[in-house]
Amino acid sequence: MNKKPKKSESLVKSGIQLSILTLFSRIMGLIREMTRASFLGTSIFADTFSTAFVIPNFFRRLFAENSITVAFIPTFKEYLSKGNDDENKRSTQEFLNSIFTLITFLTAIVVVIGVLIMPLISPFFCKIPSDINDPSYTLMILKRDELTFLTRIMFPYLFTISIAAFFQGILNGCKIFAPSGFTPVLFNGIVVLATYLLTPLFKTDDNAAIAMSIGVVIGGTVQALFQLPFVLKTGWKVAFTGVKKAIANPGTKKVIALILPTIIGMAAYQVNDAVSTLLANRAAEGIASSLQYSLRLQELILGIFAVSIGTVILPDLSGLANEKKWSEFNNMLIQAIKIITMITIPVTFYSIINGKEMISLLYKSNKFTDESVLLTLGEFKFHIAGLFFIAVNRIISPAFYAQGNTKLPTLAGIISFVSNTLLALVLVFPMGGNGIALALTIASIVNTIFLFLFMKKMNSIEFKKIVKVTLLYIVKLIIFSIVASIPCYLLRPYLVEKFSLHTKLISQGLPLLISLAIFLTIGILELLLSKDSTIMILINKILKKVKK
Numbered sequence: 001m002n003k004k005p006k007k008s009e010s011l012v013k014s015g016i017q018l019s020i021l022t023l024f025s026r027i028m029g030l031i032r033e034m035t036r037a038s039f040l041g042t043s044i045f046a047d048t049f050s051t052a053f054v055i056p057n058f059f060r061r062l063f064a065e066n067s068i069t070v071a072f073i074p075t076f077k078e079y080l081s082k083g084n085d086d087e088n089k090r091s092t093q094e095f096l097n098s099i100f101t102l103i104t105f106l107t108a109i110v111v112v113i114g115v116l117i118m119p120l121i122s123p124f125f126c127k128i129p130s131d132i133n134d135p136s137y138t139l140m141i142l143k144r145d146e147l148t149f150l151t152r153i154m155f156p157y158l159f160t161i162s163i164a165a166f167f168q169g170i171l172n173g174c175k176i177f178a179p180s181g182f183t184p185v186l187f188n189g190i191v192v193l194a195t196y197l198l199t200p201l202f203k204t205d206d207n208a209a210i211a212m213s214i215g216v217v218i219g220g221t222v223q224a225l226f227q228l229p230f231v232l233k234t235g236w237k238v239a240f241t242g243v244k245k246a247i248a249n250p251g252t253k254k255v256i257a258l259i260l261p262t263i264i265g266m267a268a269y270q271v272n273d274a275v276s277t278l279l280a281n282r283a284a285e286g287i288a289s290s291l292q293y294s295l296r297l298q299e300l301i302l303g304i305f306a307v308s309i310g311t312v313i314l315p316d317l318s319g320l321a322n323e324k325k326w327s328e329f330n331n332m333l334i335q336a337i338k339i340i341t342m343i344t345i346p347v348t349f350y351s352i353i354n355g356k357e358m359i360s361l362l363y364k365s366n367k368f369t370d371e372s373v374l375l376t377l378g379e380f381k382f383h384i385a386g387l388f389f390i391a392v393n394r395i396i397s398p399a400f401y402a403q404g405n406t407k408l409p410t411l412a413g414i415i416s417f418v419s420n421t422l423l424a425l426v427l428v429f430p431m432g433g434n435g436i437a438l439a440l441t442i443a444s445i446v447n448t449i450f451l452f453l454f455m456k457k458m459n460s461i462e463f464k465k466i467v468k469v470t471l472l473y474i475v476k477l478i479i480f481s482i483v484a485s486i487p488c489y490l491l492r493p494y495l496v497e498k499f500s501l502h503t504k505l506i507s508q509g510l511p512l513l514i515s516l517a518i519f520l521t522i523g524i525l526e527l528l529l530s531k532d533s534t535i536m537i538l539i540n541k542i543l544k545k546v547k548k
Helices: 007-040 044-080 086-125 137-154 156-173 178-201 207-233 243-248 250-283 287-304 306-322 326-363 370-384 387-401 407-431 433-457 463-498 504-529 533-547
Strands: none
Touching (some): 007 178, 007 326, 044 086, 044 137, 044 156, 086 156, 086 250, 156 207, 243 250, 287 387, 326 370, 326 387, 370 433, 387 433
16 A cells, blocks of 8 residues: 655655746746847847836736735635535635636736727837937837837737636645646747747748747747646636626635735835836837846846745745744744855856856847847846845745734835835936846845844844844855955956857857856865855755765
8 A cells, every 4th residue: 555645745846846847947938038139139129029028917917926826825725625515616616717707807808908008008118209300219109119019919918827827826726836837938938939930920120029929928828728627637617607796706805805905015016117117118229128138147046046945945934933943943044044145145256257258158149249248247247236135035035924924024025116116217317227227136135124124023033143143144155255256257358268269159158167167166165164054064965865
């Protein structure tokens, strides 16, 4: 007789699968951006595609994602906990039908309205001169019309991705994670494929932008269709009901009551993102797209480290909080902060030194020129400077969530987002895209500061100890990173010149690889010689797994 896996083992297995799929998704997302860079560079069409994609995404993140994670899944789980008798099954099915009806009805209305009023929205993202004789007048009119056209193509993505999010909610509620984790990989792959297959069919200057836009809609549709068989396999059906009946459903009312308070916090973030995009479009050509290229590279690094660590420690912190084991709780939090510090600070130094080669290796080709590289590099240096703060925020927030406190991290987030918007408004004029990137980094620092300050309100968290240990470890890692950076900085011009006449993979890749080897060797030696406790713990864990 086969033993059933323990619940904890099953959750760990699911967590590992999801982490792998998340990493794969980030890599595919980077490949999608590399494809866009190759076909569109930092041209006006790259800017308009970036902006057109942001607009339906604004509504998706505000309503679909927020509704599912914060409101739908907890309510659905509550229905499931009532039992499997016929009455409970019937009420649960009615709830699912009601939510499905409401999502499709509301998103369909938003899509239709969005398509109709887009000509009124587009001018806000384009700085159209009042004088028709101005040299930029024709270009801005083209940008306005192109933004309207591409957004109208992509607005139906909101409808299909909202249904996909609903299906994901059902699967996650039934503790099935892999299908939903794989759908972003499918989406990015379809956008890349559509770009290569459809671009030659359009004989216009914006052919690649049209192809990618169509790929977005197809990708969103496939995300929904791919999950449907898995949903049906759970035994739950997907059907429509009357709109009035859907709104009157007790479960629907509960979902609405749960989501309304959180929309304020989400709206602050999304409005901030929209304002940054608006400012980027009005600043100069290429800034909106180059900011996206820079952020995608930063997100890849975050996806590899911070998201994985944050996901892993949340269940453990929750368990320790429930058992009131505050000493172990604080030790785990300190260890997680030290691990993320040990990773992100050296990565920041390395990326600032070798950013040009990283961007050239990933993006430079066809329409992504040397000018595009320099534009993206300036923004990337400001973005990567905030890597530690963004990462540590994702480690500290679970310490609040584990104790059922969502208000304080939400408040810190709102303060951060307001700071970001105000700073971007001020810095974009003297610094262009660099100012928008710097605003995000400063806002991330503000978020970190407030999260640490709010720790004082949590009696279970050893505020003084955590702050002292964190600051000392930051100083230590900065010193170690500077020492490791010196030979890399001095050798960089020689390495770049040495391999400059070879192919892109060699001319950019080999200097990066050699520099990384030197940087890692020096950094690891510094940690070992200083008998750093964090590196020792990691080495012992690796050795134990190897022995097994």
